[in-house]
Amino acid sequence: MTRRTFRAMGTDIELLVDADAATDELDAAEAEFERLEAILSRFRPESELSRLNRDGAIEASADLARVVELAVAARERTAGRFDPTVHDALVAAGYDRSFEEVEDDDAPAPPAAPAGGGVLVDGHRIELAPGVRLDLGGIGKGYAAERAAELLALAGDCLVSAGGDVAVRGGSWPVGVETADGTLTLELTRGGLATSGRDRRRWRRGGREIHHLIDPRTGEPAETDLLRVTVVCSDAVEAEVVAKELFFAGSSAAAGSDVPGVLVTRDGRTLLTGALA
Amino acid sequence: MANHTARLYAVALALVVFFVGWAAIAARPWAPTAAADPRLQALNVRAALLKQRAAFISQVTALRAKQPAAAAASPAVRVVNLPPLTVTRTS
Numbered sequence: 001m002t003r004r005t006f007r008a009m010g011t012d013i014e015l016l017v018d019a020d021a022a023t024d025e026l027d028a029a030e031a032e033f034e035r036l037e038a039i040l041s042r043f044r045p046e047s048e049l050s051r052l053n054r055d056g057a058i059e060a061s062a063d064l065a066r067v068v069e070l071a072v073a074a075r076e077r078t079a080g081r082f083d084p085t086v087h088d089a090l091v092a093a094g095y096d097r098s099f100e101e102v103e104d105d106d107a108p109a110p111p112a113a114p115a116g117g118g119v120l121v122d123g124h125r126i127e128l129a130p131g132v133r134l135d136l137g138g139i140g141k142g143y144a145a146e147r148a149a150e151l152l153a154l155a156g157d158c159l160v161s162a163g164g165d166v167a168v169r170g171g172s173w174p175v176g177v178e179t180a181d182g183t184l185t186l187e188l189t190r191g192g193l194a195t196s197g198r199d200r201r202r203w204r205r206g207g208r209e210i211h212h213l214i215d216p217r218t219g220e221p222a223e224t225d226l227l228r229v230t231v232v233c234s235d236a237v238e239a240e241v242v243a244k245e246l247f248f249a250g251s252s253a254a255a256g257s258d259v260p261g262v263l264v265t266r267d268g269r270t271l272l273t274g275a276l277a
Numbered sequence: 278m279a280n281h282t283a284r285l286y287a288v289a290l291a292l293v294v295f296f297v298g299w300a301a302i303a304a305r306p307w308a309p310t311a312a313a314d315p316r317l318q319a320l321n322v323r324a325a326l327l328k329q330r331a332a333f334i335s336q337v338t339a340l341r342a343k344q345p346a347a348a349a350a351s352p353a354v355r356v357v358n359l360p361p362l363t364v365t366r367t368s
Contacts, residue, residue, distance in 0.1 A: 012366075014363055016362060016363065028333070150337050150340070150341065151333075151337065153337075153340055154333070154336050154337065154340065159362070159363065161363050161365065163366060163367070164365050164366055164367050166363075166365055173362060173363075174357060174359040174360065174361045174362050175361055175362070175363055175364070175365055176361030176363065176364035176365065177364075177365055178364065178365075178366070183361065183364060184356060185356065185357050185358070185359050185360070185361045186354050186355070186356060186357070187354065187355050187356075187357040187359070188352070188353070188354050189353040189354070190352055190353040191352025191353065191354070192352070193354075193365060195365045195366060195367050196367060197367035198367075199367055200366065200367040201367070228367055230365060232352045232354040233352055234352055260352065260354050272356075275354065275355070276354065276355070276356060
């Protein structure tokens with residue numbers, strides 16, 4: 001078993017591969033994260049996403065076009081519970097730079113900026129309605145984890161973890177999930193896993209605590225009784241979308257989901273859903 | 278007569294020796310081999326990298342094609358009593 005860790009996309013990346021020598025494949029997987037971050041980051045002024053947000057329309061690379069396409073499809077599938085157009089709401093909430101640089105601020109937060117603007121993807125051409133800007137933070141990490149796992153799988157069975165987004169190829173992988181009172185181990189043999197929560201990326205603005213999970217319908221950090229949601233789906237991209245959808249839905253609705261998942265509520269309960277219940 | 282023929286052969290041989298010598302000197306075998314064009318070298322390196330990348334992509338594509346669609350569509354997960362190899366965190 002070989003393990004490599006590094007920082008990319010504002011989080012800790014972990015590559016695990018069931019092989020003794022896999023330097024080339026590990027290098028390729030690490031380079032893939034760097035390549036995709038250079039395209040998908042909204043914090044790099046020269047990234048393709050920043051250019052799209054500035055210009056409103058571009059001929060995009062295959063990767064950006066694909067991620068935007070996946071995000072728009074997820075918006076339709078979740079009836080707007082997942083929405084990549086929350087960029088301005090995140091900026092209004094103070095998340096306008098890499099999270100390590102976000103600071104508490106006593107000034108009141110500006111009015112909320114609801115999401116939902118028009119996004120058109122036609123082949124490699126992407127067009128945004130006037131005033132619409134995209135954030136692909138979560139779904140971009142899931143996409144990068146899947147792409148890196150494809151490259152790493154050339155060396156053997158593997159797992160790629162990008163913060164809360166996990167992609168696997170072959171083998172069986174015990175993955176720890178933080179619960180209300182410890183760690184639950186899930187054995188993942190196929191698919192992807194994602195965790196979304198309000199427990200890490202949070203800060204204070206105008207005297208109140210704010211977190212990064214913006215409810216697209218209000219443009220405000222989501223008010224929900226859930227602290228953290230982990231789900232397992234067909235891949236890390238889908239898991240990222242479903243985790244956010246269940247988080248916004250709250251524990252009562254999320255508990256009835258048939259998706260395998262672990263819900264941790266703010267009052268300290270742990271609920272299992274789908275095949276894990 | 279014999280002298281005349283011998284003289285002709287000698288002249289012809291001298292001419293051959295002269296031109297062979299000229300060609301040998303013109304080829305400048307003592308001069309160092311000229312350095313290859315750096316742009317050509319860069320192109321060769323780029324071509325080799327692209328070939329390597331193409332082979333890599335072919336492998337990835339073949340691996341992707343081997344995964345059955347049904348397997349990709351349904352995740353497989355269960356709770357186990359094992360120490361985790363990694364712990365997932367809020368992204």
